[in-house]
Amino acid sequence: MDTDSHNGELVSDEVNKLLPESTVPEEELNAGDVDLTGSNETADSISSSAIPEVPTYSEENSSFVYPREYRILSLNFQRAIGSGEERIGEEIFNITEKTSGYNIEDACDVYNYVNRQWDYRYDKNAEFFFGASQTIDSGYSGDCDDYSIVMSALLENMGFNTRVVTAYNESYGHAYPELYIGDNRETAYAILDYIAERYPYAENVWYSERVLEDGQTTQYWLNFDWSGSNGYRHPGGEYFRGGYVIYYPKGLIEF
Numbered sequence: 001m002d003t004d005s006h007n008g009e010l011v012s013d014e015v016n017k018l019l020p021e022s023t024v025p026e027e028e029l030n031a032g033d034v035d036l037t038g039s040n041e042t043a044d045s046i047s048s049s050a051i052p053e054v055p056t057y058s059e060e061n062s063s064f065v066y067p068r069e070y071r072i073l074s075l076n077f078q079r080a081i082g083s084g085e086e087r088i089g090e091e092i093f094n095i096t097e098k099t100s101g102y103n104i105e106d107a108c109d110v111y112n113y114v115n116r117q118w119d120y121r122y123d124k125n126a127e128f129f130f131g132a133s134q135t136i137d138s139g140y141s142g143d144c145d146d147y148s149i150v151m152s153a154l155l156e157n158m159g160f161n162t163r164v165v166t167a168y169n170e171s172y173g174h175a176y177p178e179l180y181i182g183d184n185r186e187t188a189y190a191i192l193d194y195i196a197e198r199y200p201y202a203e204n205v206w207y208s209e210r211v212l213e214d215g216q217t218t219q220y221w222l223n224f225d226w227s228g229s230n231g232y233r234h235p236g237g238e239y240f241r242g243g244y245v246i247y248y249p250k251g252l253i254e255f
Helices: 068-082 085-096 104-117 132-137 144-157 185-198
Strands: 003-006 162-168 173-180 205-211 218-223 243-247
Touching (some): 068 162, 085 132, 085 144, 104 144, 132 144, 185 205, 185 218
């Protein structure tokens, strides 16, 4: 298995504009035919004993006063991700046929389902986000912000930790979700191995590392963007490159 960590610097001198008016061009989203599964759609070939659990952690709160633009965007993400919990729960059951006991297999099932359903629609109003349940009921139609919100809402309601990253370069901006996969390298790599086995066409499985303030703890985050490799989309696809701002569900912001 090839795994790649992504530790790009968060560019603080570009904070005057979070997301340019132009978002990722639609042609950038289509990696050939959208095949998400290879030969093992339901991962039946992977024994249940080999399916790792996904660790969680108690997210830290922050009393730091962030720039106004960041606070507004953070509140918008929190509102959109946290709305319509009952509808989100129904959709999770529709996808996984489970109400609890979720693991990485279920997270991948959600990834596959959402990406197969997704209908890209450019949204000129970058300041307003639809709630996750509204986007689901509209037929999974939206841009990268909507995708990040829907994916985060589904995963959060399954009990997982997520975060949303906004990134931008000289040409356009993008947003994507990440899934927390632990602060233990062995545990995280077991999940990465599962991804590589389930999606054998993946050239690499991309993740990022977050070193906490204590300097002793490293968190691992799996890219859950709609990217991929070899013309296929898969969890752990290659990262969008640019300046980053990271938003956590409880209001913590990193930049």
